[in-house]
Amino acid sequence: MPIVLVSNLAPDAERRWVALLQAAMPEEEIHPAVDFTGDPATVDVVIAANPAPDKLAPFGSIRFVQSLWAGVEHLVHNPALPPAAPLARLVDPNMSQAMAEGVAAHVLALHRDHARFARSQRQRVWSKDPQKLARERTVGFLGTGELARACMRMLQPLGFSLLGWSRHQRAIDGVATFAGSDGLQTMLGGTEILVNLTPLTAATRGLIDARLLAALPKGAMLINVARGGHVVEADLIDALDRGHLAEAVLDVFEIEPLPADHPFWAHPRIQVFPHVAAQTDPASAAKIAAANIRRFRRGETPHDLVDRQRGY
Amino acid sequence: MPIVLVSNLAPDAERRWVALLQAAMPEEEIHPAVDFTGDPATVDVVIAANPAPDKLAPFGSIRFVQSLWAGVEHLVHNPALPPAAPLARLVDPNMSQAMAEGVAAHVLALHRDHARFARSQRQRVWSKDPQKLARERTVGFLGTGELARACMRMLQPLGFSLLGWSRHQRAIDGVATFAGSDGLQTMLGGTEILVNLTPLTAATRGLIDARLLAALPKGAMLINVARGGHVVEADLIDALDRGHLAEAVLDVFEIEPLPADHPFWAHPRIQVFPHVAAQTDPASAAKIAAANIRRFRRGETPHDLVDRQRGY
Numbered sequence: 001m002p003i004v005l006v007s008n009l010a011p012d013a014e015r016r017w018v019a020l021l022q023a024a025m026p027e028e029e030i031h032p033a034v035d036f037t038g039d040p041a042t043v044d045v046v047i048a049a050n051p052a053p054d055k056l057a058p059f060g061s062i063r064f065v066q067s068l069w070a071g072v073e074h075l076v077h078n079p080a081l082p083p084a085a086p087l088a089r090l091v092d093p094n095m096s097q098a099m100a101e102g103v104a105a106h107v108l109a110l111h112r113d114h115a116r117f118a119r120s121q122r123q124r125v126w127s128k129d130p131q132k133l134a135r136e137r138t139v140g141f142l143g144t145g146e147l148a149r150a151c152m153r154m155l156q157p158l159g160f161s162l163l164g165w166s167r168h169q170r171a172i173d174g175v176a177t178f179a180g181s182d183g184l185q186t187m188l189g190g191t192e193i194l195v196n197l198t199p200l201t202a203a204t205r206g207l208i209d210a211r212l213l214a215a216l217p218k219g220a221m222l223i224n225v226a227r228g229g230h231v232v233e234a235d236l237i238d239a240l241d242r243g244h245l246a247e248a249v250l251d252v253f254e255i256e257p258l259p260a261d262h263p264f265w266a267h268p269r270i271q272v273f274p275h276v277a278a279q280t281d282p283a284s285a286a287k288i289a290a291a292n293i294r295r296f297r298r299g300e301t302p303h304d305l306v307d308r309q310r311g312y
Numbered sequence: 313m314p315i316v317l318v319s320n321l322a323p324d325a326e327r328r329w330v331a332l333l334q335a336a337m338p339e340e341e342i343h344p345a346v347d348f349t350g351d352p353a354t355v356d357v358v359i360a361a362n363p364a365p366d367k368l369a370p371f372g373s374i375r376f377v378q379s380l381w382a383g384v385e386h387l388v389h390n391p392a393l394p395p396a397a398p399l400a401r402l403v404d405p406n407m408s409q410a411m412a413e414g415v416a417a418h419v420l421a422l423h424r425d426h427a428r429f430a431r432s433q434r435q436r437v438w439s440k441d442p443q444k445l446a447r448e449r450t451v452g453f454l455g456t457g458e459l460a461r462a463c464m465r466m467l468q469p470l471g472f473s474l475l476g477w478s479r480h481q482r483a484i485d486g487v488a489t490f491a492g493s494d495g496l497q498t499m500l501g502g503t504e505i506l507v508n509l510t511p512l513t514a515a516t517r518g519l520i521d522a523r524l525l526a527a528l529p530k531g532a533m534l535i536n537v538a539r540g541g542h543v544v545e546a547d548l549i550d551a552l553d554r555g556h557l558a559e560a561v562l563d564v565f566e567i568e569p570l571p572a573d574h575p576f577w578a579h580p581r582i583q584v585f586p587h588v589a590a591q592t593d594p595a596s597a598a599k600i601a602a603a604n605i606r607r608f609r610r611g612e613t614p615h616d617l618v619d620r621q622r623g624y
Contacts, residue, residue: 104420108413117586120586126570130591131591133409276424
């Protein structure tokens with residue numbers, strides 16, 4: 001039975017993805033939705049890249065959905081997604097590695113004041129303060145999932161003290177972990193660099209608000225590499241302008257690309273990155289999607305299934 | 313016999329250092345040179361922080377010199393340094409750790425294009441290219457000494473491919489090493505991020521010149537955390553302006569503080585840092601100097617003696 005890639009991508013990008021997916025599973029017949037002229041009722045597997053509901057709607061008979069992306073916050077709420085079809089998100093070790101490298105780069109750059117020195121350079125000012133070692137610096141994570149744990153494993157040998165918070169407490173070697181709203185307050189109070197890597201759900205939308213930021217010590221710094229929807233933008237700007245938060249590194253935004261007139265672009269304490277903390281490696285992603293679809297074809301439970309109630 | 317700290321520091325800074333040194337070796341009598349009124353001929357140990365020759369000259373009877381700094385390129389050529397007195401440089405594990413963290417921060421920031429994204433942000437441009445993983449990126453070191461090896465140990469678990477060049481070839485686990493001028497050309501040809509951590513000697517002054525930069529592949533990036541004298545400034549600017557070298561991170565300069573009218577400040581491809589790759593931790597440095605002076609007092613060979621012929 002044919003497989004269709006249903007996406008919000010431009011037609012050419014959708015076709016390029018299909019070429020990679022077809023190469024990764026030559027035993028299957030894969031079509032880009034944009035070119036599919038067959039009977040949608042014959043399609044039992046959809047590969048999904050954030051399709052609009054009307055694009056997904058024709059495929060009502062599907063029995064398995066493989067997301068091309070790791071984040072499924074749009075897909076789980078897609079009204080055209082058949083309620084009973086198992087949905088797998090894409091978990092790619094290359095992407096975990098890319099995320100860990102990206103977060104380590106941001107943590108070290110904040111730890112070593114790169115943004116402050118860049119401001120000094122623009123003013124031709126030569127000035128320095130005493131320096132902390134990584135072992136004197138605490139990094140707290142919102143989220144303790146796959147990607148957060150990959151980051152922790154990379155930061156640990158650098159010497160940072162690590163904290164992690166999640167909905168349900170999870171034991172992680174060498175990391176002090178917290179859960180619940182009391183646990184969150186405790187963790188934030190000891191966090192100098194906060195890394196957001198929690199999934200975006202109804203429970204975490206707007207989590208990074210005035211109250212959360214106030215619970216951080218003065219001078220704390222934020223790295224958001226999860227989703228723009230986690231951050232209440234006005235509260236973030238206020239905390240920076242009052243000097244409570246020292247720096248923010250933002251890789252994700254409520255609207256992407258970030259609109260040209262958005263105040264984040266010109267804020268002296270905000271570093272804007274164009275959603276590059278962990279780019280998908282198409283060749284690698286195609287192979288992982290193929291392996292999961294083969295599991296489904298063999299009657300095995302696919303990997304990385306999403307709990308659609310929970311949202312991730 | 314009294315010990316004197318002879319330095320190029322301001323009088324108050326010299327006195328603050330003496331207070332720390334005195335606390336680290338209460339059994340000794342330590343004076344700042346600025347306040348010393350005794351007979352210089354009674355002084356057998358000098359702690360030296362880059363003193364001008366006329367400040368060091370009175371202490372002709374010294375039998376041991378402990379540098380307060382790791383770099384001794386000024387001190388070894390100080391004409392007032394008694395030729396026979398053993399000279400130790402300061403090797404502080406805290407400083408190696410600080411250097412490793414500082415270099416890892418620069419390597420990761422270059423690896424992940426922080427400077428390019430900062431330029432995009434100033435133009436409100438959202439644009440990205442495919443991303444490399446650390447394992448697809450080669451970092452080459454000029455120098456394989458204490459500090460370079462500390463950096464390599466930190467970069468290794470991040471996944472980077474590592475190369476190292478020094479005067480005499482040295483085997484380092486997991487690092488491809490090179491020596492001599494042929495070895496240098498070979499290493500440079502495979503280096504995407506070049507880290508300079510070689511000592512400044514007559515042989516390495518001006519090492520980073522047009523010829524060396526031309527041997528790097530197009531798009532390579534430079535991190536200089538050793539000494540300003542290693543770099544031929546005009547050649548560096550030329551390589552950046554021609555687009556051969558993509559970025560330069562400079563922590564050290566021929567004249568420090570970097571003069572306000574220096575072209576490095578405003579160059580779009582140069583990041584200026586005010587000599588902060590590894591700041592001395594005074595309390596820790598005082599303890600290490602004390603331990604080495606105690607070795608000398610016990611008649612043992614002090615640690616970290618400098619080969620004055622070689623210059624480091």
